[in-house]
Amino acid sequence: MKAWRVHSNGEPREAMRLEEVPDPEPGPGRLLVRVRAANVNFPDALLCRGHYQVRPPLPFTPGVELCGEVVAAGEGTATAAGTRIIAQPDLPHGAFAELVAVDEARCAPAPAALDDAEAAALHIxxxxxxxxxxxxxxxxxxxxxxxxxxxxxxxxxxxxxxxxxxxxxxxxxxxxxxxxxxxxxxxxxxxxxxxxxxxxxxxxxxxxxxxxxxxxxxxxxxxxxxxxxxxxxxxxxxxxxxxxxxxxxxxxxxxxxxxxxxxxxxxxxxxLYNTHDPAAVRACHGELVALAERGAVKPLVSERVPMEGAADAVQRVADGTTTGRVVVRP
Missing domain, CATH: 3.40.50.720 (NAD(P)-binding Rossmann-like Domain)
Incomplete structure (x- = not known):
């Protein structure tokens, strides 16, 4: 599969490289997800620069949230293949990839009221x-x-x-x-x-x-x-x-x-709520889905860029030249 990886810290446009890497395997409690949309966040740029509070080992794949489709499930999971979800991948294996293995506990159903790009931007x-x-x-x-x-x-x-x-x-x-x-x-x-x-x-x-x-x-x-x-x-x-x-x-x-x-x-x-009060995170997701379903919130997706444009998209978000959300579509 294709995935963007950072081998040395620097500005996103220079640090990120699109490479062929082995497909991930879903271990116990994890889901293999085909990424349908990955939202670009400012922390992605900080990760590339080595300035974020979390510093994954090099090389790593940026991308901290996604909307995707479950294609396989590991032992002990309850989510069926074909389910559309939003998820936070575990670094160093981030969302700017064609496939990602994610912890089922950090996934939630994608709201039917939103398309893939909008759903990818609803979470964090x-x-x-x-x-x-x-x-x-x-x-x-x-x-x-x-x-x-x-x-x-x-x-x-x-x-x-x-x-x-x-x-x-x-x-x-x-x-x-x-x-x-x-x-x-x-x-x-x-x-x-x-x-x-x-x-x-x-x-x-x-x-x-x-x-x-x-x-x-x-x-x-x-x-x-x-x-x-x-x-x-x-x-x-x-x-x-x-x-x-x-x-x-x-x-x-x-x-x-x-x-x-x-x-x-x-x-x-x-x-920190994921660690100290995960039930509150799940409850909040329910509130956000209800708001999306009645049209009270809808992520402003200003750009939907192809996989090849991810590094440039992260750089532009870091530079403050974008509006709303820029979403990568593998």
């Missing part, structure tokens, strides 16, 4: 959004949600989940094209960070959009200046959910500032 980004907004921030109907990088894969999921929860959603984006995407997603207000005067201008724009109240919940996958601006426009008893650092800059929060303004800073590492 939407689970992260759901846990961040509902489990950590306790977002309530009528509150104002500020989403950084609102036109991106992670941000677009948070926008849809916020609207489904009855929040007023303000999206922050970079550039007019992304602003248009955010409006189409349903943001009630959109702020182009390129059109305001830095951190202070962004904070002032949020305050203006909220009549001086500020954002009750901030969803931040960016870090850096985005986080700094958030602290200047978060509301009384507001909650800032730290999801990631796509800017490359990890903020150093001023706890005295959090004290005097009476806001909370909440970390969200969704992967």
């Amino acid at each position: 980004g939407y689970q992260t959004g759901w846990f961040g907004l509902h489990r950590r921030a306790r977002l309530r109907s009528g509150e104002t949600l500020l989403v950084h990088a609102a036109a991106g894969g992670v941000g677009s999921a948070a926008v849809q989940l916020g609207r489904a929860a009855g929040a007023t959603v303000i999206g922050v984006v970079g550039g007019p094209e992304k602003a248009s995407v955010a409006r189409e997603l349903g943001c009630d207000a959109v702020i182009d960070r390129h059109a305001v005067d830095g951190v202070r201008g962004l904070a002032e724009a949020v305050k203006e959009a909220t009549g001086g109240h500020g954002a009750d919940v901030v969803y931040d996958p960016v870090g850096g200046d985005a986080y700094t601006a958030s602290t200047k426009c978060v509301a009384f008893e507001g909650r800032i959910v730290v999801v990631g650092f796509a800017s490359g800059t990890i903020p150093a929060p001023g706890l005295n500032h959090a004290l005097v303004k009476n806001y909370s800073v909440l970390g969200l590492h969704w992967g």
Whole structure:
């Protein structure tokens, strides 16, 4: 079969190589899956660079989530061949391959309401959004949600989940094209960070959009200046959910500032729930499927690229030039 592999760390476009490798075999408790769509995530670029919190042994295949069809099952499994599933493969054998062996416990039925590419993009980004907004921030109907990088894969999921929860959603984006995407997603207000005067201008724009109240919940996958601006426009008893650092800059929060303004800073590492509370992950999947079935959420898939385009796709996601989700179709 064909699979993309990384033999030495570097930028995705240079580090990833498309190679012929042996077909995997499903061991006990595992499923052999034919990949129908593999979603590109920012962590795929971090894995290539060797900057992710998990560093698989070289060579490895990137790709952290997929939609596929079960073609064979190992001993002790209950999933039938032909079942359409979404799954998280175990590194170093990631999703950018034609076939992948996955742990049955980390699989879930693919929603019938979504096609393969959309289903591949429903899992990590939407689970992260759901846990961040509902489990950590306790977002309530009528509150104002500020989403950084609102036109991106992670941000677009948070926008849809916020609207489904009855929040007023303000999206922050970079550039007019992304602003248009955010409006189409349903943001009630959109702020182009390129059109305001830095951190202070962004904070002032949020305050203006909220009549001086500020954002009750901030969803931040960016870090850096985005986080700094958030602290200047978060509301009384507001909650800032730290999801990631796509800017490359990890903020150093001023706890005295959090004290005097009476806001909370909440970390969200969704992967830990797989270890500490897998039942909550399964329950969340049920919530997301129900939202997808009634049309309240639908992953924004901006590109469906062939297998040969995977390395370029990961690079473009890393460079921040894409909108929504880019999905590889083996």
